[in-house]
Every structure is written in structure tokens, then in C-alpha cells.
Amino acid sequence: MTEDIVAGVLRQWQQVHPGLDTGPMAVIGRLNRCSALLQQAADAPLRRAGLTRPEFDILGTLRRMDRELTPGRVARETFASGAAVTKRVRQLEERGLIVRRPDDRDRRVSHLSLSDEGRDTIDRLLPEQLRYEASLLDGIGNERQEELSTALGELLVVLEGRLGSLLD
Secondary structure, eight states: OOOOHHHHHHHHHHHHOTTOOOHHHHHHHHHHHHHHHHHHHHTHHHHHTTOOHHHHHHHHHHHHHTSOBOHHHHHHHHTOOHHHHHHHHHHHHHTTSEEEEEOSSOTTOEEEEEOHHHHHHHHHHHHHHHHHHHHHTTTSOHHHHHHHHHHHHHHHHHHHHHHHHHHO
């Protein structure tokens, strides 16, 4: 098997500091490297459709929840700040992909939903995006993908438990 870039970094650390436990670096370094590469590669179909990943996430959230949501709820569902969601919602609204409706009782609150064009866009783009993401994982068999997904899920639960409150 070909050596990844992180393996080279770990080997270098072992040469200059032989007693150093680089196990955490092996995991986190590879996660960070994979994340960076996937962010660049996995967004290609989105870019072709004129969307950013955060915009796609907003459209996807509104589609999967299948009801009106407040911008605050969208922010929580997409792990984004309120200010970032406000900016993206404005852009998506200007492009006719989402509709903003003021609350009947509180003018400070708005409710977001997909427009027909927004629904058509996400329904067309999601299968294409998933096919593309599957192609990125082609070198790993289905069983290994499931194992990796399970292990990453376990890590996510641990990190959310430890770090979630720090990020709120």
C-alpha cells in the first residue's frame, strides 16, 4: 500500500523524538487531511450548480425537515452561526431558492421554506452529489466504509460530549 503524507510526518517525529506517542497525531492528522481533501473534491457538483456547501446544507436541511424552520433552527441544524445563516438565507432568497415568511405574532421572527425551484434544485442535486461522494470512496470496500463510518460515529459522540458545550 502507498504511504500517506501523515505516515511520513509521523516517521519524521519518531526520528527526532523517538519516545513521543504520535498515536493521536496519526488519527487527527489523517482526519484533518481527509477533511481538507474532501472539502475541495466533494463540492465539485455543488460548484457546477452554483452553490456552496453551506448553501447546499441549508437547502438540504429545509428539505429533510420538510417544514418551515426559523433561521435559528437552521443554524443549529447546519452547525453554523446565526450571522452566517442570515447571509446565506438572503443570498438563497435572492436566487429564488427559499422563501422567508414573517411570523404572524412576532415581526422579529421569520420562517424559512423551500420555494418550488429550491425543492427541484435539491431533489435534482442530492442524488448527483451522493453518486459523486460514492465515487470518492470507490477505493474502499463497502464493509470497510461501514466500519469507518461506525468508528467516526463513535469519535463524534465522544467529541460532542467533551467539546459540544465549549462550542455553543
